[in-house]
Amino acid sequence: MELNAIKDVFDHVTKKQKVSTSTSQEVIEDIVQEIQNAIDSIKACPDSQLGCKSVLSELKRKLQEIAPLSQLEDAQKELNVALSKYLKVLDKSLWPDISKAYRHVEFDTHTINQIIASHFYRQGLFDIGDCFINESGETESDAASMRLLFSEMYQILEAMKGLNLEPALNWVAANSDKLEGNGSDLQLKLHSLQFVEILQNGCKNQALNYARTNFASFSAKHMAEIQKLMTCLLWAGKLDRCPYPEIMTTTNWHTTAEELTRQFCNFLGQSYESPLSVTIAAGIQGLPPLLKFMTLMTAKSQEWQSMKQLPVPVDLDKDFQFHSVFVCPVSKDQSTDENPPMLMTCGHVLCKQTINKMSKNSTKTFKCPYCPCGDIDAMQCRQLHF
Known part of the structure; x- marks a missing residue:
């Protein structure tokens, strides 16, 4: 709702700005045209002093009729009013005093530091994570353990960005039993990507040998997917006309990387999403109604500090509903x-x-x-x- 209100006011400012610009342009063109007409009239009778005075008097009269200053001032005044309203909406929506919704809650500083450091490590920002651990006073052992949790995952994902599936395939092979227990077909997805990559490079026989070596163990549960992949062999060299374009799309790399991240974090006992990112995103959604409530309850701020549950309903997206x-x-x-x-x-x-x-x-x-x-x-x- 806040963003919609900002957009509406911004659109109003844009409209007024266009009107002001258009009005200014029309006024300038009218003035230029009248001056040019006067110049042409003077040139037509250069020796007539009386005629020149008459032309200039007529020019003055027409300029007064145009009233350029009045037109420009009116257009600019409307634009200024719209801009003023826009700034007020921005100030109210984007720079609220969020301290009004603050309440003192005791928490474990060590846990918070671990969450922040973990966020950096899972993003591959290992140097920043190490720096934060050092400056927050946490022990090096904490940093080393968290770094190890995500360094392997980051290396696998970076290799996938370079179309190198070997680290990912090695990891799923080492964890195949756990993946099967979770009902994940990640291993087949990675082998499928590798098969398609080989085929797209024009190595039809190599792709066939790869399929024989790696797809047999999945035939019991995934025969339909394997049959589609085998059909692609018939379209070698013209894969753009393959009847299964969904197999060739590059988005498969992205979705497979997400699945690998999800499974990797699951094995580590970590959530797929960064707890810090989820907390901030949920806070952004929940803050506006709390700020509105506290603005109305300014005189009773002490009650807010003693409440055991939120005093107003805070509707969050389904992504933030965990229980x-x-x-x-x-x-x-x-x-x-x-x-x-x-x-x-x-x-x-x-x-x-x-x-x-x-x-x-x-x-x-x-x-x-x-x-x-x-x-x-x-x-x-x-x-x-x-």
Whole structure:
């Protein structure tokens, strides 16, 4: 919404700027034309002093009718108003005082430093990661362990950028059992890329020998894919007319590199996305509603510091939704550690505080508000863990 508002105001400024430019150009052209007409009239009768005065008087009258200053001032005034509004929107949207939404939260500095250093290492910025570890006071052993986690992955990905699949193939061969356990067909994808690369270089017999050596073990589960690859042999030298263009597209290299990164991080017990990148991206989405709330709650900022959950709904994209959120259907409260979801014997779920109210703090049985089940004993309700 913020970006849309900025774009709308910017478009308005652009429109006013075009109008101002067009108006200025028309005024200048009208003035030039009138002056040129006056010059032509004077040249037509150069010896007539009375005629020259008459021409100049007529020129003065026409210039007053054009009123260039008035036209230019009006156009510029509208443009200035639009620019002023645009600057206010920018100032409000892009330079807010984000400290209003800050709240003091205790966290482990060591963990934060590891997350930041890990972000640099997974990007291949090893020198920057080492420098950060050194300046943050973390131990060299921490740096060495994190560097080792991602150095091999970075080398494999860099080799793939140069169309060298050997490091990647060696890695998947060494981890084939784990990949199969994860249900990943990464090994076949890499062999397919290598097969196509050989074929595109015009080595039909070499591609056939490569297929015989490396595709046999995948025939049980991936026969259809292998058959398409074998069909490509018939189109050697004219692969641009191959009936399976999706096999030849260069985007396969990118998607395979992403799959390798995902599996590599999975084996290391790391997330595919950098935790630091995810945190910042989620924060950017969640910050505007929090800032708006704090602007309205300026006089009650102390309450914000003591709240245990967000005071306003913050809608994040699905990419940032990592676990289920339960909202009690009766109280409409979101579950918390102190008020967890509880499974009743009938199979329905309510929050603990709702059950306590309905059962008078477990002193009597109660009926489920959503089904005709008999009396429910609060002591038999079990906490659910998402």
